[in-house]
Amino acid sequence: MAALSLLPALPAASLPRTEHSWGGVEFFKDITLQKQRERERRHFLSMLAHDMKNPVLTSIGFLTRILKGKAGPLTDAQRSTLELVLEDQRKLEVLVKDFLEYSRLVNQEDKPVLAPFSMKDALDKSIGSGKAKYDEKAVQVAFDKPAGDPIIQADTIMINRVITNLLDNALKYTNRGGKITVNPVDRPDDILVQITDSGAGIANEHLPHIFDAFYRVNPKSDGSGLGLSIVKKIVEAHGGKIWVESKLGEGSTFSFTLPKQDVRVAPGERAGTVHCSTGS
């Protein structure tokens, strides 16, 4: 739409009617149509996810009641079958909720609600509350606490989601006995946070896609592949950047920045995402 609306502003004489320039108009039309189709597709998918949420929640409620014996006693076979169904319904619930969150961020329906935010506190709390998970896998978490603690303007819930997602991934893709390092750096214009793991690493060919919705290196792995796409949208909505450096078999470092000033991205604009690797 934006591309087409530029055309009437150009004087007719400045548009030589060569085969090439008419091709340009066709090209603009194609892009407009493509964008409209993409919008419609996104709208349809978010409506679908929205309409799926309630039936999924209702069936989880019923299954839970039945498993508690509220509908009468169950045989062992019935119980184990219903437990499998419940597990699948819970996965579907996470998928639907993640997709709705992703859609709201893409459609800019969810905008950051800015308030004073301490990165040091947020990292501290997130690492502390995950202790049981790290201990269970004997993964050591080293938090390089910064000397200073600059207070920035950020959406606490959203940034906590970013931290949790990146830490969960670091844990998920790191073997027993591995190590995760969390390193916040106070820089003149922004705060840089780096989360490094000694895990599986990511091969070069996957790095450019890692932040795409539904992308998973191993399609059979648990998870929807929405986590990093949500993280990216949140960081960009705050005017920050996110990127990954990884070496297959050695581990990965996910880094993101948050500006110290309120430089949220205006609708339609995008902050950059950088992909880089140190080999695979």
Ligand SMILES: Nc1ncnc2c1ncn2[C@@H]1O[C@H](COP(=O)(O)OP(=O)(O)OP(=O)(O)O)[C@@H](O)[C@H]1O
């Ligand atoms: N720290 C990491 N080390 C190795 N691979 C990673 C790491 N973080 C992400 N990945 C790869 O990137 C893919 C996308 O990550 P993302 O968090 O978006 O999805 P997910 O973890 O598969 O599912 P979920 O939606 O539950 O988070 C993962 O499937 C995994 O292959």
Ligand SMILES: [Mg+2]
């Ligand atoms: Mg994940």
